[in-house]
Amino acid sequence: MPLTLVPSNRYERTAFFVSDGTGITAETFGHALLSQFDVKFRQVRLPFVDSVSKALEAARRINEAAERDGKRPLVFSTLVNAEVAAVMRQANGMIHELIPTFVPGLEQELGIKSTHGIGRSHTIADTEEYNRRIEAINFSLAHDDGESNKGLPDADVILVGVSRCGKTPTSLYLAMTHGLKIANYPLIPEDFARGNLPSVLPRQREKLFGLSISPDRLHQVRNERRPGSKYASIEQCRMEVNEAEALMRREGIRWLSTTTKSIEEIAATILQEIRIERKSF
Known part of the structure; x- marks a missing residue:
């Protein structure tokens, strides 16, 4: 056994x-x-x-x-x-x-x-439901980190936030467990200098949800990936988090901090806020 x-x-x-x-x-x-x-x-x-x-x-x-x-x-x-x-x-x-x-x-x-x-x-008694989840996973992978704009209107949710704040794992969790098509876009210094969202996002405003993170935690996460880099420096992390949160507030985007939350808690909040209709058994 x-x-x-x-x-x-x-x-x-x-x-x-x-x-x-x-x-x-x-x-x-x-x-x-x-x-x-x-x-x-x-x-x-x-x-x-x-x-x-x-x-x-x-x-x-x-x-x-x-x-x-x-x-x-x-x-x-x-x-x-x-x-x-x-x-x-x-x-x-x-x-x-x-x-x-x-x-x-x-x-x-x-x-x-x-x-x-x-x-x-x-059991996978409902073949349509199973196929829907596989399609959602493929969609989320194809639209990870702003890789593709193709089919973006088909997304159920579009996550935005600075790099390494939890967008990718949250996207895949929602795809695998709820069969939702999730795209995610990083907010980068160029967006902050311009003072606007990436140009493809305002048209999908009702689907946008933001993720943030504390600068200290972001510094830890990034330093594990690229130790000693400007990208991982605490100064850079503070600047990006502050600018991203200010941008989301200006744009009226709902958002939450992932610092102390599990993926399950993040996903539950997104589902509650976006109010996506889920299929019954």
């Missing part, structure tokens, strides 16, 4: 994410709860637990962790099969089950029985 460990120097408890599929949903479920506690967890993902024999093996690993730690592990499960889930409940862990907790109530409210299909949350 595949096993993924998240390394760390010291742990207080062990957390298992158990699934009959990839384990992504179980891990997301567990992380949402664990993030509320200031405790360091050893994290173990146990995917593809889709038989009694695999469940017994998973239970054995959970029991070993309990004996080693002297504390029972926390187990976050998205197992669908009742027999497999019953085996898992015999393990010496604190079991948190997503499916039995929420599905019965939904069945009652909707007036229908669930399909109890294994791995349904991440």
Whole structure:
């Protein structure tokens, strides 16, 4: 059975994410709860637990962790099969089950029985949706860092900001997870001297969203890429950040600082501000 460990120097408890599929949903479920506690967890993902024999093996690993730690592990499960889930409940862990907790109530409210299909949350049942995500990724790669203006009106969002403020990873995250076509443009000293946005952007103003960053953090990031250069100097970073933020304010562009935010937080803010319609399941 595949096993993924998240390394760390010291742990207080062990957390298992158990699934009959990839384990992504179980891990997301567990992380949402664990993030509320200031405790360091050893994290173990146990995917593809889709038989009694695999469940017994998973239970054995959970029991070993309990004996080693002297504390029972926390187990976050998205197992669908009742027999497999019953085996898992015999393990010496604190079991948190997503499916039995929420599905019965939904069945009652909707007036229908669930399909109890294994791995349904991440199957590519909708070919159109899958193709849309691939197309979005290709679009975002082609329009990274202002590489192309072709098809720019087809963009869902156009990110602007100084170099190395997080535009590219945010673009790809939105493309991969939401199927959105994202372009991004760097704001450079020539734009500041001119006092205007790049000429192709004002026509797409309603799609623009700005990213900024603290000069100190930008200096650190750039210095890792080009150490000792003018591009990475703290003076250059301060000038570019100040000018970019002033330009975005003048142009009425919504923006946020990425300094202390995760990509997920940045993406959620963009989705809220731009209000892009997402397709339903």
